Amino acid sequence: MLFSSVFLVVYFLLFLALLGLWGSRKPKAVPLLQEFPRVSILIAARNEEENIHTCLTAISRLHYPKDKLEVLVGDDRSSDQTRHLVEQFSQDHPYVRCLPILETLPNTKGKANVLAQLAHHATTEYFFITDADIEVPTTWVETMLQHLKPWTGIVTGITTTKGGSLFERLQTLDWLYNLGLMQVVADQGVPVSTMGNNMLVTRQAYEGVGGFEGIPFSITEDVQLFRQVLEKGFKTGNVYDPAVLAWSAPAPNLGTLLHQRRRWMRGSVHLPWYMLLLFVVHSSYYPVWLPYFLHTSMGVFAAIFAFKVLLQSLFVLVCAHRVGVKVKGLDLFFLEFYLLFTSMVLIIFFFLPLKIRWKGRLY
Incomplete structure (x- = not known):
C-alpha cells in the first residue's frame, strides 16, 4: 500500500512536470537551407x-x-x-x-x-x-x-498512423503520445532514440x-x-x-500490433537509461494502480482514474495540436482503455517463449 501510494505520487509529479515542459515548449528557429545537396x-x-x-x-x-x-x-x-x-x-x-x-x-x-x-x-x-x-x-x-x-x-x-476506424485512430494517438514523451526529453538537449x-x-x-x-x-x-x-x-x-x-x-489487427510492440520492447533495452526509466515508470502505472484499488475506496479510485485521464488527455491534445492532427473527444477517453489493455497484455506477451513475427519472418 505504501509503495503504491509513493509510486502514484511520483508518477503524477513526473507527468505534471512533463506536461508543463510540453505545454510551454517553444521550438527553436532553424536556418533555411542555403544549398540543396544530393x-x-x-x-x-x-x-x-x-x-x-x-x-x-x-x-x-x-x-x-x-x-x-x-x-x-x-x-x-x-x-x-x-x-x-x-x-x-x-x-x-x-x-x-x-x-x-x-x-x-x-x-x-x-x-x-x-x-x-x-x-x-x-x-x-x-x-x-x-x-x-x-x-x-x-x-x-x-x-x-x-x-x-x-x-x-x-x-x-515524427511518424503516426493513418486510418478512420476507432482502432486506427487510437494507434494514431498512441504514436503521437509516446513520441511526445520522447520529444519533451529531447528538448532538454539529451539524446532519446530514433x-x-x-x-x-x-x-x-x-x-x-x-x-x-x-x-x-x-x-x-x-x-x-x-x-x-x-x-x-x-x-x-x-x-x-x-x-x-x-x-x-x-497495424491491421491486434496480433500484428502486439508483435510490433513486442519488437519495440526488445529494442527498448538499447535506450539511454533515463528514457528506459521513463518508459518503465510510465508502463508500470497500471500494474501498480489496479492492485491499489483493493486497498482504497471507490471514490479515491475514481478520482485517481479521472486525474490520470485528464493529464493524459491534455498531453495528447498538445501532441496532436503541434502537428495539426484533429482529435475526437471520445477518443481521448477510449485511449485510456486501449493503453490499459495493450499494456497488460504486452507484459504477458513479452515474456512468452514465442518468436516475433515481422514482415513474414520470425526473429
Whole structure:
C-alpha cells in the first residue's frame, strides 16, 4: 500500500512536470537551407505491393529538386508484385531504382541487411531512411537537413498512423503520445532514440560505426544504429513538427500490433537509461494502480482514474495540436482503455517463449 501510494505520487509529479515542459515548449528557429545537396532515400521493401506505390508517389511530391534525389528501393525477396511496381514507377521517375536483395551480409538480417546493401550503392553523403508503408510530407527532406548541426549523426522526424476506424485512430494517438514523451526529453538537449521509418543518417556517422554489418544485430536495427552512433561521439536531433510528419499504415489487427510492440520492447533495452526509466515508470502505472484499488475506496479510485485521464488527455491534445492532427473527444477517453489493455497484455506477451513475427519472418 505504501509503495503504491509513493509510486502514484511520483508518477503524477513526473507527468505534471512533463506536461508543463510540453505545454510551454517553444521550438527553436532553424536556418533555411542555403544549398540543396544530393541525398539518398533508402527503402527496404518486402511484399509491399499494397503500399509501395503510395510511398513512392509521396516521394515524387517532395519539393526537393528531383535532380538531387537518389531513391533506392531494396526488394527483399518479395513474393508479390513489389519489384514489378517499383520498376514500373521508375520508368517515369528516373531517380528511383529497384535493387533485388538476394544475399545476406554477415551479421545482418531482414531490414538491416537490405539497408546495409542499399548504403553500399548510395552515392551521397546523406541517407534518408523510411519504410515502404510510409507517406512522407512534401517538406520532409529540406526540413530534416535544416536540423543538421556540426557533428550531428542522426536526425529523427515524427511518424503516426493513418486510418478512420476507432482502432486506427487510437494507434494514431498512441504514436503521437509516446513520441511526445520522447520529444519533451529531447528538448532538454539529451539524446532519446530514433525511428527507422523517418530518419536521416549522415554517411560520416553511418560509416563511422561500420554500417549495419559492423554493429551487433538487433531486430530494432534503428535503435541499435542510434546507440552505436552515440557511442562514437556524434550528436542527434529529434524534430516534432508537421513539416516532417510521416504517415504509416496502421497495424491491421491486434496480433500484428502486439508483435510490433513486442519488437519495440526488445529494442527498448538499447535506450539511454533515463528514457528506459521513463518508459518503465510510465508502463508500470497500471500494474501498480489496479492492485491499489483493493486497498482504497471507490471514490479515491475514481478520482485517481479521472486525474490520470485528464493529464493524459491534455498531453495528447498538445501532441496532436503541434502537428495539426484533429482529435475526437471520445477518443481521448477510449485511449485510456486501449493503453490499459495493450499494456497488460504486452507484459504477458513479452515474456512468452514465442518468436516475433515481422514482415513474414520470425526473429
